[in-house]
Amino acid sequence: MLQEFSRVSGHLLTIYKLPMPSFALLRHAYSVYRKLGRAEFWDLVQILLASSQNFVDARFQSEKVKALFTPWGFHLDNGPDVSGGAAFPYLEVPLDYMNGLAFSTGGVGKLMDAMIATIRAKGGEVVLGKAATSIPVEQGRAAGVVLADGTRLSAGKAVIANVTPPKLFGPLVAEQVVPASFMRKVRGFRYGAATMMVHLALDGPVPWMAGEHLSKCSYVHVAPYSEDVSRAYQESLLGYLPKSPLLVIGQSSRLDKSRAPEGKETLWVQVRAVPPVPKGDAAGELTSTDWEVLREPYAERVLNKIESYAPGFKERILAMKVLAPPDMEKDNPNLVGGDSVSGSHHLDQHFMFRPFAGWSRYRTPVKNLYMIGQSTWPGAGLSAASGYLLGKELAK
Numbered sequence: 001m002l003q004e005f006s007r008v009s010g011h012l013l014t015i016y017k018l019p020m021p022s023f024a025l026l027r028h029a030y031s032v033y034r035k036l037g038r039a040e041f042w043d044l045v046q047i048l049l050a051s052s053q054n055f056v057d058a059r060f061q062s063e064k065v066k067a068l069f070t071p072w073g074f075h076l077d078n079g080p081d082v083s084g085g086a087a088f089p090y091l092e093v094p095l096d097y098m099n100g101l102a103f104s105t106g107g108v109g110k111l112m113d114a115m116i117a118t119i120r121a122k123g124g125e126v127v128l129g130k131a132a133t134s135i136p137v138e139q140g141r142a143a144g145v146v147l148a149d150g151t152r153l154s155a156g157k158a159v160i161a162n163v164t165p166p167k168l169f170g171p172l173v174a175e176q177v178v179p180a181s182f183m184r185k186v187r188g189f190r191y192g193a194a195t196m197m198v199h200l201a202l203d204g205p206v207p208w209m210a211g212e213h214l215s216k217c218s219y220v221h222v223a224p225y226s227e228d229v230s231r232a233y234q235e236s237l238l239g240y241l242p243k244s245p246l247l248v249i250g251q252s253s254r255l256d257k258s259r260a261p262e263g264k265e266t267l268w269v270q271v272r273a274v275p276p277v278p279k280g281d282a283a284g285e286l287t288s289t290d291w292e293v294l295r296e297p298y299a300e301r302v303l304n305k306i307e308s309y310a311p312g313f314k315e316r317i318l319a320m321k322v323l324a325p326p327d328m329e330k331d332n333p334n335l336v337g338g339d340s341v342s343g344s345h346h347l348d349q350h351f352m353f354r355p356f357a358g359w360s361r362y363r364t365p366v367k368n369l370y371m372i373g374q375s376t377w378p379g380a381g382l383s384a385a386s387g388y389l390l391g392k393e394l395a396k
């Protein structure tokens, strides 16, 4: 598989750096067809359309090997049985295996610091900690941005907003200046299941039963098997707190010593997927449907799941902070309902349908106003690709 991957993956990765749809994409597809030949070309197209379960079932027998792949689909809210869910695991697993998984030394905030420094060094101004409250439209053009303290920034050439469309059109841009047909699309934008975050300070590494080697991985999925991922996905889709949620565990301080004092560790746990508005508990234990009440007891279920794979883990906890889905949205308005990827990535809302059919090239009905960010093509992830693609377009 790695041999095949080395030969074809570059062709797939290129798609995520091209405007969607575009002549450049058609040219790329044609050149891949010529290079790979008909059969292998359509094999690639099939990977883009397959569910992660169908993809692994066609290639592997071991449930353990299958479980290396299917949880990755979940990062883009694709349960194992969702069409289009195979592409991300297909790319991510071999790339991580060959290159390792990238993270910023000192925390991802360092990446933001570096970007801000770059903008300032090039004469740009960065305003932080002030909410944008409106984008006035004058004579059909976005005129600027008004901040919560009343400051008005003038648009210059463009207003480029990485705000998820339902928080952009209506809350910031008056509905009246946008065609009703476009507003219908905005209202139809669909969010995926929510994420809950548990942040921990530990008095030592997680004592994984599986062995010391697991402490050397920065990222651990605990589902454990595809069947468990599938069950957690279905339960959350139906509005129930999963009996046994998929845990994505980040133990970056094992590899980056700047993140914790000597002998201590930090740990974050992404709990996926949970319902934004629970209507019950698949385990039948928790009776509340209010995240205010559920936050701590559900976190306890998460800790108990880790404890079952690492006896003694709970004794190492020094401090804990839990962010339930409403806390995630409060922290970042783009995470509607706690959806960490700002909109479902199912096929009908991805590729040339992201965020809406006919509006995947960052333009909006308002002149001068552009939408980028993870609600737009190519979707979630720290790739900055939507801004890069629009930047190239505007530079023309």
Ligand SMILES: Cc1cc2nc3c(=O)[nH]c(=O)nc-3n(C[C@H](O)[C@H](O)[C@H](O)COP(=O)(O)OP(=O)(O)OC[C@H]3O[C@@H](n4cnc5c(N)ncnc54)[C@H](O)[C@@H]3O)c2cc1C
Pocket: 130, 131, 132, 133, 162, 163, 195, 197, 270, 331, 332, 333, 334, 335, 340, 341, 372, 373, 374, 375, 379, 380, 381, 382, 383
């Ligand atoms: C818990 C979690 C874990 C993740 N893990 C990974 C990972 O390991 N790897 C990876 O590649 N991706 C990961 N992602 C996804 C990644 O973080 C996103 O895809 C990426 O940050 C999206 O960038 P963006 O520019 O679209 O928007 P955002 O990062 O959402 O930034 C938008 C910013 O705009 C601000 N904002 C919104 N409205 C307003 C307003 N009216 N006024 C002023 N400011 C406003 C928000 O507060 C936010 O700071 C993760 C996401 C989450 C939530």
